[in-house]
Every structure is written in structure tokens, then in C-alpha cells.
Amino acid sequence: MILDEKFVNTIKLIALKNAIEFDNNIKPDVVISRAFSFSKFIIGDNHDLKSYIPEIKAIVSELQKLSVDDKKELYADILSRKNDYLRENEKYRNGKRHQAPEGKIKQKTEIDAAISKPKEQLLEFGLPILDGAVEGNVITRFPPEPNGYPHIGHAKAAVIDEEYAKKYNGKLILRYDDTNPLKEKLEYYDAIKEGIDWLGVKPQIIKNTSDDIEKLYDYAKKLIRKNFAYVCDCSPETIKKNRINSIVCDCTLNSIDKNLRSFELMVNGNYSKGASAILRYRGNMSSLNTAMRDPTLFRIIKGGNHPKVGSKYTLWPTYDFAAPIEDSLDGVTHALRTKEYELRNDLYYSILDNLDLPKPKLIEFSRLEFEGIPVSKRKITPLIEQGIIKRWDDPRLPTLMGLRRRGILPEAIRKFVLSLSITLSETKPSIEILESFNRKLLDPISPRLFFVKDPVRVFIKYLDAESVEIKNHPTLDMGKRRVHFENIIYISNDDAIRIKIGDTLRLMDLCNIEILRIEQSGDDDKVGNPDNKIIYALNKGNEVNHKIPKIQWVSEKDQIQYKILRPLPLYSGDKYNENNLVIDTGVAESFISKLQTGAPFQFVRYGFCRIDDQTTAIFTHR
Ligand SMILES: [Zn+2]
Structure with a gap:
């Protein structure tokens, strides 16, 4: 039994939606029953629908192999950029889009056909x-x-x-x-x-x-x-x-x-x-x-x-x-x-x-x-x-x-x-x-900015420049900002705990550094990280090296104390979740104080946030 192509597309669409609704788990029975209820609009009546069940199950099991993110991406893409696709797919079909990742576009084309088909309904x-x-x-x-x-x-x-x-x-x-x-x-x-x-x-x-x-x-x-x-x-x-x-x-x-x-x-x-x-x-x-x-x-x-x-x-x-x-x-x-x-x-x-x-x-x-x-x-x-x-x-x-x-x-x-x-x-x-x-x-x-949670101080030897200009968005023209520094910057304790003497890493948009020493600081130097440590490092220039970790940083000379509120679900089942608000504290680039209350932005390697007041943001989502 060979299924009508449009019907196959509809089945895929139903299955993806089902996956999103049910924790990435596609329920074949649900897909089958929905597919049947749609079938008369697509292939008309007079079909022995039961004979289609094995093929529907096969389609479901193929889609089930996609990761949860791939499923969601595919689904969200379809819904939020439907018109873009139609144009893209048109180009693709006309052979004008050569660099397109073929598999993905093809999938989208099929799904698009599925969602545009039952237009009369x-x-x-x-x-x-x-x-x-x-x-x-x-x-x-x-x-x-x-x-x-x-x-x-x-x-x-x-x-x-x-x-x-x-x-x-x-x-x-x-x-x-x-x-x-x-x-x-x-x-x-x-x-x-x-x-x-x-x-x-x-x-x-x-x-x-x-x-x-x-x-x-x-x-x-x-x-x-x-x-x-x-x-x-x-x-x-x-x-x-x-x-x-x-x-x-x-x-x-x-x-x-x-x-x-x-x-x-x-x-x-x-x-x-x-x-x-x-x-x-x-x-x-x-x-x-x-x-x-x-x-x-x-x-x-x-x-x-x-x-x-x-x-x-x-x-x-x-x-x-x-x-x-x-x-x-x-x-x-x-x-x-x-x-x-x-x-x-x-x-x-x-x-x-x-x-x-x-x-x-x-x-x-x-x-x-x-x-x-x-x-x-x-x-x-x-x-x-x-x-x-x-x-x-x-x-x-x-x-x-x-x-x-x-x-x-x-x-x-x-x-x-x-x-x-x-x-x-x-x-x-x-x-x-x-x-x-x-x-x-x-x-x-959303401009991209740096925030470091639980800051750890890093002294960098031979950091000769006094400032650096950083693009506010990696691909779009959203302007640039100038960040001033001396020889001390902060990195997040989450990164610091993974660092060993001799490691090389990249401070985004600044330079590569090699870790020389890690020491306990005196009380006077306490800056907020739980281990109270100080890192000494050496400027290793700007050569691009994709193998080393890239981390965000904040200049000691150009920082403000900053706080992010992270809302979590209010209830866990029927029970009030006592820990439904996480507060992350640390330092952010002082540039952030130029953003208005309500402005969206992204803290690199943290997530999208919204300015709540001069020193606080609310975490929106990853
Ligand atoms: Zn009465």
C-alpha cells in the first residue's frame, strides 16, 4: 500500500505536534486517530483506513528518532516562518537555492505541503x-x-x-x-x-x-x-x-x-x-x-x-x-x-x-x-x-x-x-x-552582553591594550561598545572550577590566556566567588583556536554588580514549589546600564533576559 504523499505529510505534522505535546513521545494511536479524522479532507472517503496503520506506525518511528530539539525546531519553524518557507521552498524547487541543507529543506517542504493542503478546512x-x-x-x-x-x-x-x-x-x-x-x-x-x-x-x-x-x-x-x-x-x-x-x-x-x-x-x-x-x-x-x-x-x-x-x-x-x-x-x-x-x-x-x-x-x-x-x-x-x-x-x-x-x-x-x-x-x-x-x-x-556569576578575579600579564571594541550582535548590525580594562578581569566561578594550571582558554572578543597560578585570596580581595580564589594568567595573543574553551568575562574597571531573577514553575504537581525563584548574582558589563527598563538582551552563555531595573534583569529563557 503506497500512501498519498500529501497524506504522509499530514501524518508527519500530526506526529510532530503530538511529540511536542507529550514530552517528545509520539503516541502512535493518537497519530492514527487524528490522521484518520483528517483523511477524508485529503484523500477523500472510500479508503480502507485500517490498512494504512502499519505505514503510519513506520512514519512515527522514523520521526521519533529525531531529537527533542530537532522536533521542536522543525515545528516552531513551520509555524513562525511559514511564509518564509513557502518562498524558500519555491526557490529550492526552482533550483535557485544551492547551499540549502537538502535534508532539512526537503522535510520542511513536505510539511509545508501538509499544512497548506487542507486550506479549504x-x-x-x-x-x-x-x-x-x-x-x-x-x-x-x-x-x-x-x-x-x-x-x-x-x-x-x-x-x-x-x-x-x-x-x-x-x-x-x-x-x-x-x-x-x-x-x-x-x-x-x-x-x-x-x-x-x-x-x-x-x-x-x-x-x-x-x-x-x-x-x-x-x-x-x-x-x-x-x-x-x-x-x-x-x-x-x-x-x-x-x-x-x-x-x-x-x-x-x-x-x-x-x-x-x-x-x-x-x-x-x-x-x-x-x-x-x-x-x-x-x-x-x-x-x-x-x-x-x-x-x-x-x-x-x-x-x-x-x-x-x-x-x-x-x-x-x-x-x-x-x-x-x-x-x-x-x-x-x-x-x-x-x-x-x-x-x-x-x-x-x-x-x-x-x-x-x-x-x-x-x-x-x-x-x-x-x-x-x-x-x-x-x-x-x-x-x-x-x-x-x-x-x-x-x-x-x-x-x-x-x-x-x-x-x-x-x-x-x-x-x-x-x-x-x-x-x-x-x-x-x-x-x-x-x-x-x-x-x-x-x-x-537582543544585544549580546557579558555577565559572570560568582565572579573570580583573573590577573592577566602583558594585557597591553586599554580597551576593546565588541560587536553587540554577532551577525546583525546592532552597533558596538567599547570595554575598558586594566589587567584584572572576572570570569564566572562555574568556569573557574574547571580550570587547571597550564590550561589555555579564550576570553571572548579579547584574547587567549594561559593559566599560570591559582591562589586563595586574602579577605580583602574577596569578590563573591565561594572559593575565594584568584587566578594568574598570561596573555597568549589572538590566534583563533577552536579547540580551546571560549568563555565570557567582565572587566574589573568596567563592571557593575548585577542580579538576575530566574522564575521556575510555581507548583510541582499540586504542591507549591518553595524554590520557584532563583537569584543569580555577579558582575555585568557597565554597558548594560545604558539599556532601558523592559529592554531585551542576551547574556552570552546564560540566556535571554529583560531589564527589570538598574541592577536587575529577569531571565526570560535560554
Ligand atoms: Zn423553592
């Missing part, structure tokens, strides 16, 4: 077409509740909502879903807007659900008049118990008129009988779908001071009621929400049906969080409240301000989110995939 890589979308008429909405700082999960929703609106020349609405005055704060509205702006997401309309409370009351009355809703003043415990046991309470027997009068009293804050009265939807108390067991539509919330409407209302709609009506009134055509709402879809459509309102199409996607870096308020908010983490922009947090402070670029988040598509699988992607997108963007804009 996919808009961008992995983003499926919207069912029933009409060019120019698509309206999506991003509806965050302003009860916390926006995080990577919000970014996923906002980017996908916007991307769809853009693809179909439609509109994106940012709607603050603000119906709980006890939890919402002005600070959070602002933080969400700031996060959205930073991501580059541009909604055409911005509004609040709290603008429409009166309208929502009107629709509630309409439901009551049609006998689809009733006021229930049973105790919360009774309601809970009845829901579990599918028991209908006596409140359901009240007349429409009585329900209307009770609701009116609730609206006006005058309902005295049972402080916890709620308006319930007449669903089906014996439904297998528990979301349909007469859910709450309105509840009384007293004592709140809503950031937008103050104390004007005490009766507030639930998400279950507000979301479908707001979506429908806003003209939303496609409402995307995370998979945990799936059980509530029946309720959403049922409410709109009973109110004769147009129904948006609901689409689910999996929520996004990284392994060890949860987004749930339950896990994050206590850390802030207890002062374990001081600020919402802490680089250990998955908040957008935390990711920004860490040095993640908004464009990397966008590319990363689109690479995940809107799959329903609940796997947590590795943050390394986001980092690989980010690295490609940072590389051409």
Missing part, C-alpha cells in the same frame, strides 16, 4: 473554518469577568476571537461580564484592557453586561410570563439537595402573576420573604444534564458597590442568563467558550429559544495553562493575599503582566496560541513551545 494552521460563517457578518466576543488580572488563558480566548473576526472581516466585541459587585473591581477592568492592548487585540466595540441590567430584567419578565421561570425562596441547602435528588419544590406551583409580583419586589429590593430568593429557569429537574435542573437566573447580592453602577441594583443575573441574551442582543454569530461550559450549551440554546431570540453558534475550545503554572484563582490569589508573591506582575505568574515582565513578547503569545488551534484536548502544553516562538523574535533584537 483550515483558515490558518490549525484554526478550523467557522461553521456557517458569512464574510463580513461574523461577530465574536471576548467576555472576561473583571474579577482578576488577565492571564495566558484569557490571551488564548482573546486572540482566537479576534483572529476569527479578522479572517471574516467581522467584528470583535470586548464585553466585561460584570454581574457580581462583590468580586469586580475597576482595577481589573483596567488590567484587562491593558492586557488586551499589549497583546495587540483590537475590539471594535467595548461594553459591559452591567449596562444592560434593565434589559435583562425585561427578558426575565418575558420568561416568567411564558411560565419558563419562577421565583424560588427555598433555602440554598434545600435547593442543592433537591437538585441532586431531582425533587421539584412547591415554588414551581406559584402562579405567573405571583411570580411577576415577587420578581418585581426582588428588582426593587423589597422582597422580604426569604432573603435568598432566586429566579429559576423551568428546565427539567430530572434531566441527566444537571445544568438543566432549574438553574438560577437571578440572585440577590446585597452590600456590594459595583465599580460601574454602584449600588443601583441588588438583583443580578447569573452567567447562565446574561451570556446567551447578551450574545444574542450583541449580534454575536459565533460564541467561543472553554470546554468546561459544554454542559451548559443546552441551557444557553433553550433560553434563547424560549425568548425567540437569534441563536449564536457555540464553539468550545480547551482552556490554556502551563504545567506547573496554574491560572486558577484558587491557586494564585492566596499567594498574593498571603504576601508569598507580592505583585500581579511577578514573572513567576501566568498573568499577562507577569509574562511581559518576564520578557515574553505579545507576538510570541499570538503565534503560540494559534499553533494550539482550538483543539478540545485538555493537555497542558509545555511553556517551552511558547519560549521557542519567543526566542525567534528576541534573537534579532
Whole structure:
């Protein structure tokens, strides 16, 4: 059996993605099932798919041999430089690109064919077409509740909502879903807007659900008049118990008129009988779908001071009621929400049906969080409240301000989110995939500088020059800097511990040295390295020698004390990771103080970082 070439390419693509999602381990069964689900778009129906299994397994085992980095590189390349490839591959096919490493380009060509093939099904890589979308008429909405700082999960929703609106020349609405005055704060509205702006997401309309409370009351009355809703003043415990046991309470027997009068009293804050009265939807108390067991539509919330409407209302709609009506009134055509709402879809459509309102199409996607870096308020908010983490922009947090402070670029988040598509699988992607997108963007804009951790002093004999000019980027023109020195430089203790008398090594962009002596220094000379040692060396000129180690250095005459914060995962499994912030101290070239706060750069042999303040950087990633 010879497989269609395009189908083979698709299989490879699926397998690479699977490897990245599962610790470099491609699961043949997953690849087979996904390949089958794609097959009809590529090779059509009428195939005995089972007969393809041995070949799919063979392809998987070939790809499995690639190193984890090769897989990731291939994958990230495809996604972040898709257009470049198309051009490169075009040239390659036309025989104009002679120096290209053939194997790699060929692989990319195949994969590119795979990702460009199902175009009739996919808009961008992995983003499926919207069912029933009409060019120019698509309206999506991003509806965050302003009860916390926006995080990577919000970014996923906002980017996908916007991307769809853009693809179909439609509109994106940012709607603050603000119906709980006890939890919402002005600070959070602002933080969400700031996060959205930073991501580059541009909604055409911005509004609040709290603008429409009166309208929502009107629709509630309409439901009551049609006998689809009733006021229930049973105790919360009774309601809970009845829901579990599918028991209908006596409140359901009240007349429409009585329900209307009770609701009116609730609206006006005058309902005295049972402080916890709620308006319930007449669903089906014996439904297998528990979301349909007469859910709450309105509840009384007293004592709140809503950031937008103050104390004007005490009766507030639930998400279950507000979301479908707001979506429908806003003209939303496609409402995307995370998979945990799936059980509530029946309720959403049922409410709109009973109110004769147009129904948006609901689409689910999996929520996004990284392994060890949860987004749930339950896990994050206590850390802030207890002062374990001081600020919402802490680089250990998955908040957008935390990711920004860490040095993640908004464009990397966008590319990363689109690479995940809107799959329903609940796997947590590795943050390394986001980092690989980010690295490609940072590389051409980050000057290369030197930092030595735990510095060890090196005296160099016959270092005659007084300064050296060093390029800020090895291949791009990012200017040069002049570093002044006398005869003392620092190297990192990590390098010093490997050095023996008689060794020759290269101080990058300076000279080669030969190690003459290694001594313990007196207390006066203590500079920070744990062993407190001093190295004496001899300048051995500038001859290029690829066999000797190349290390970075910092001139004693041209240094500042410097600190790097390295964030690690917040949690290890369910347990808070006590050691989630490493602080590396040492000396850096004084040139670094010329960079502005927020500027990205790379410390050679250390990694990409972002300036946090005059003497501190945050480690972004390798
Ligand atoms: Zn009741």
C-alpha cells in the first residue's frame, strides 16, 4: 500500500505536534486517530483506513528518532516562518537555492505541503473554518469577568476571537461580564484592557453586561410570563439537595402573576420573604444534564458597590442568563467558550429559544495553562493575599503582566496560541513551545552582553591594550561598545572550577590566556566567588583556536554588580514549589546600564533576559 504523499505529510505534522505535546513521545494511536479524522479532507472517503496503520506506525518511528530539539525546531519553524518557507521552498524547487541543507529543506517542504493542503478546512494552521460563517457578518466576543488580572488563558480566548473576526472581516466585541459587585473591581477592568492592548487585540466595540441590567430584567419578565421561570425562596441547602435528588419544590406551583409580583419586589429590593430568593429557569429537574435542573437566573447580592453602577441594583443575573441574551442582543454569530461550559450549551440554546431570540453558534475550545503554572484563582490569589508573591506582575505568574515582565513578547503569545488551534484536548502544553516562538523574535533584537556569576578575579600579564571594541550582535548590525580594562578581569566561578594550571582558554572578543597560578585570596580581595580564589594568567595573543574553551568575562574597571531573577514553575504537581525563584548574582558589563527598563538582551552563555531595573534583569529563557 503506497500512501498519498500529501497524506504522509499530514501524518508527519500530526506526529510532530503530538511529540511536542507529550514530552517528545509520539503516541502512535493518537497519530492514527487524528490522521484518520483528517483523511477524508485529503484523500477523500472510500479508503480502507485500517490498512494504512502499519505505514503510519513506520512514519512515527522514523520521526521519533529525531531529537527533542530537532522536533521542536522543525515545528516552531513551520509555524513562525511559514511564509518564509513557502518562498524558500519555491526557490529550492526552482533550483535557485544551492547551499540549502537538502535534508532539512526537503522535510520542511513536505510539511509545508501538509499544512497548506487542507486550506479549504483550515483558515490558518490549525484554526478550523467557522461553521456557517458569512464574510463580513461574523461577530465574536471576548467576555472576561473583571474579577482578576488577565492571564495566558484569557490571551488564548482573546486572540482566537479576534483572529476569527479578522479572517471574516467581522467584528470583535470586548464585553466585561460584570454581574457580581462583590468580586469586580475597576482595577481589573483596567488590567484587562491593558492586557488586551499589549497583546495587540483590537475590539471594535467595548461594553459591559452591567449596562444592560434593565434589559435583562425585561427578558426575565418575558420568561416568567411564558411560565419558563419562577421565583424560588427555598433555602440554598434545600435547593442543592433537591437538585441532586431531582425533587421539584412547591415554588414551581406559584402562579405567573405571583411570580411577576415577587420578581418585581426582588428588582426593587423589597422582597422580604426569604432573603435568598432566586429566579429559576423551568428546565427539567430530572434531566441527566444537571445544568438543566432549574438553574438560577437571578440572585440577590446585597452590600456590594459595583465599580460601574454602584449600588443601583441588588438583583443580578447569573452567567447562565446574561451570556446567551447578551450574545444574542450583541449580534454575536459565533460564541467561543472553554470546554468546561459544554454542559451548559443546552441551557444557553433553550433560553434563547424560549425568548425567540437569534441563536449564536457555540464553539468550545480547551482552556490554556502551563504545567506547573496554574491560572486558577484558587491557586494564585492566596499567594498574593498571603504576601508569598507580592505583585500581579511577578514573572513567576501566568498573568499577562507577569509574562511581559518576564520578557515574553505579545507576538510570541499570538503565534503560540494559534499553533494550539482550538483543539478540545485538555493537555497542558509545555511553556517551552511558547519560549521557542519567543526566542525567534528576541534573537534579532537582543544585544549580546557579558555577565559572570560568582565572579573570580583573573590577573592577566602583558594585557597591553586599554580597551576593546565588541560587536553587540554577532551577525546583525546592532552597533558596538567599547570595554575598558586594566589587567584584572572576572570570569564566572562555574568556569573557574574547571580550570587547571597550564590550561589555555579564550576570553571572548579579547584574547587567549594561559593559566599560570591559582591562589586563595586574602579577605580583602574577596569578590563573591565561594572559593575565594584568584587566578594568574598570561596573555597568549589572538590566534583563533577552536579547540580551546571560549568563555565570557567582565572587566574589573568596567563592571557593575548585577542580579538576575530566574522564575521556575510555581507548583510541582499540586504542591507549591518553595524554590520557584532563583537569584543569580555577579558582575555585568557597565554597558548594560545604558539599556532601558523592559529592554531585551542576551547574556552570552546564560540566556535571554529583560531589564527589570538598574541592577536587575529577569531571565526570560535560554
Ligand atoms: Zn423553592
